[in-house]
Amino acid sequence: MSEPQPEIQVPEFILNDGAPIPAIGLGTYNLRGEDGVEAIRAGLANGYRLLDTAVNYENETEVGRVIATCGIDRDELFVTSKIPGRHHGFDEAIASTEESLSRLDLAYLDLHLIHWPNPSVDRYVETWRGLIELRERGLVRSIGVSNFTEPMLERLVEETGVTPAVNQVELHPYFPQLELLTFHRAMDIRTESWSPLRRAGSLLSEPVIIEIARDHGVVPAEVVLRWHHELGAIPIPKSADPARQLLNLDIFDFSLTFAEVEAISGLARGRMKDRDPNTHEEM
Numbered sequence: 001m002s003e004p005q006p007e008i009q010v011p012e013f014i015l016n017d018g019a020p021i022p023a024i025g026l027g028t029y030n031l032r033g034e035d036g037v038e039a040i041r042a043g044l045a046n047g048y049r050l051l052d053t054a055v056n057y058e059n060e061t062e063v064g065r066v067i068a069t070c071g072i073d074r075d076e077l078f079v080t081s082k083i084p085g086r087h088h089g090f091d092e093a094i095a096s097t098e099e100s101l102s103r104l105d106l107a108y109l110d111l112h113l114i115h116w117p118n119p120s121v122d123r124y125v126e127t128w129r130g131l132i133e134l135r136e137r138g139l140v141r142s143i144g145v146s147n148f149t150e151p152m153l154e155r156l157v158e159e160t161g162v163t164p165a166v167n168q169v170e171l172h173p174y175f176p177q178l179e180l181l182t183f184h185r186a187m188d189i190r191t192e193s194w195s196p197l198r199r200a201g202s203l204l205s206e207p208v209i210i211e212i213a214r215d216h217g218v219v220p221a222e223v224v225l226r227w228h229h230e231l232g233a234i235p236i237p238k239s240a241d242p243a244r245q246l247l248n249l250d251i252f253d254f255s256l257t258f259a260e261v262e263a264i265s266g267l268a269r270g271r272m273k274d275r276d277p278n279t280h281e282e283m
């Protein structure tokens with residue numbers, strides 16, 4: 001079967017383990033059931049190759065159904081899932097991943113993350129050892145974390161000698177996390193941005209973003225997503241709407257000046273909700 005050719009070709013970054021990763025992905029939180037399948041299918045047709053799912057999104061089966069029927073070679077796709085808090089531990093991480101692969105009907109994940117560190121449980125190092133084992137067994141190509149702070153990342157490296165390839169964190173112009181980004185760069189950890197549009201809303205009506213969008217002949221969401229790219233972060237915007245999916249992908253034919261990036265970062269005001277990973281835990 002010949003592969004569908006998307007309009008937009010997405011560039012790649014290289015992770016610290018040598019694996020290529022697309023510079024933007026499709027978030028799939030809340031994309032479930034038949035509507036979810038159609039939205040994810042549209043995302044691939046539009047040119048997304050990175051799909052971001054999680055055990056807790058309860059949509060790995062839907063993601064797997066799209067992959068099995070999309071006509072795109074498996075090695076062209078980059079599938080990410082995440083281990084939930086209730087599966088922390090060495091054996092639990094391995095069992096959780098085998099179950100994810102079964103639901104996804106895949107032989108391997110391109111990237112697997114610890115979803116939340118849950119520090120009061122204090123099992124994220126054991127979970128990380130499970131991911132290292134999974135990578136050695138070939139069930140996972142790259143391993144990373146999500147919602148980890150600098151001290152938590154340092155602890156993983158100190159205790160296991162293995163640096164995560166990715167840390168997926170809340171990141172958008174209202175919460176630019178510039179210090180964490182600098183730390184990631186020093187550690188060669190690639191940043192992925194969750195809620196990169198801050199779930200749309202007031203961010204897309206900020207005068208500074210509207211003005212920059214007008215100057216470049218694009219829409220505000222494109223400016224925000226290009227801002228992530230300028231910072232070296234990988235945004236994973238979720239949209240169920242094929243037209244918005246395509247717009248969100250169309251960020252590789254213009255660039256922002258340093259002054260524009262600074263002006264957008266100047267919108268900083270804090271997290272979307274109270275989800276400080278030192279205290280917020282998800283099972």
Ligand SMILES: NC(=O)C1=CN([C@@H]2O[C@H](COP(=O)(O)OP(=O)(O)OC[C@H]3O[C@@H](n4cnc5c(N)ncnc54)[C@H](OP(=O)(O)O)[C@@H]3O)[C@@H](O)[C@H]2O)C=CC1
Pocket residue numbers: 026027028029030052053115146147168169193194195196197198199200201204221236237238239240241244245247248
């Ligand atoms: N690791 C973690 O702890 C977390 C990971 N994530 C991941 O990050 C992904 C993205 O984050 P998410 O929280 O979904 O939020 P996003 O910032 O991606 O925003 C999604 C919302 O914005 C709307 N939207 C998308 N594109 C546009 C556009 N161009 N113009 C206007 N509105 C738009 C969508 O509506 P519509 O669908 O109607 O277009 C949806 O309501 C998740 O789907 C998930 O994969 C998210 C939270 C935490």
Ligand SMILES: O=C(O)C(=O)[C@@H](O)[C@H](O)C(=O)CO
Pocket residue numbers: 029054275282
């Ligand atoms: O979407 C995710 O990956 C999450 O971790 C969510 O649970 C997120 O924290 C949320 O939206 C909770 O309301």
